[in-house]
Amino acid sequence: MTQTFDRIFGVQQQVRDRFGSKFTTFGFESKGRRYFELSVQGWPTLNDGMTVTALLRKSDDWKSVVGWVAHDSGEIVCRDTRRHFVSAAWLLLITLIAALGFSVSTKGIDSILSIWAKAGLWLILFGFAVWEFADGINSIRERQRLNKILLALHIKGADAQSTPPHT
Numbered sequence: 001m002t003q004t005f006d007r008i009f010g011v012q013q014q015v016r017d018r019f020g021s022k023f024t025t026f027g028f029e030s031k032g033r034r035y036f037e038l039s040v041q042g043w044p045t046l047n048d049g050m051t052v053t054a055l056l057r058k059s060d061d062w063k064s065v066v067g068w069v070a071h072d073s074g075e076i077v078c079r080d081t082r083r084h085f086v087s088a089a090w091l092l093l094i095t096l097i098a099a100l101g102f103s104v105s106t107k108g109i110d111s112i113l114s115i116w117a118k119a120g121l122w123l124i125l126f127g128f129a130v131w132e133f134a135d136g137i138n139s140i141r142e143r144q145r146l147n148k149i150l151l152a153l154h155i156k157g158a159d160a161q162s163t164p165p166h167t
């Protein structure tokens with residue numbers, strides 16, 4: 001979806017967690033319609049009159065914005081893919097340590113219930129790791145789609161510039 005931000009308002013750049021994840025919340029007006037409290041990862045350049053091609057999860061729902069490509073600068077705004085893979089790696093490491101610890105500690109007087117509780121905790125940790133990894137794969141796919149949009153914009157721009165004017 002291509003949109004021109006006629007007017008940008010309420011821009012707030014924030015760091016949301018202890019890992020330093022940067023987010024920007026803002027609103028914009030376009031063709032007399034206002035959109036409030038939108039959130040994107042990073043601290044993108046936001047200017048009145050800028051045009052973007054956005055990737056939305058739901059058609060015409062800016063609350064579901066995945067990212068965008070700014071037409072004039074080519075800036076791509078989307079989620080950071082590295083964060084998901086780093087989280088997945090840490091969760092897998094913790095899961096491995098927990099599994100090794102569980103196998104050593106269950107050789108004593110632990111009850112069957114305790115073994116099942118430990119196995120359940122291990123599965124939960126492993127599940128979170130898989131979820132983070134899958135989310136990382138999704139964020140890579142989103143970035144690839146935005147790169148394709150950027151490439152298409154550059155090709156259209158090059159075609160428009162190389163076409164001689166009609167006399």
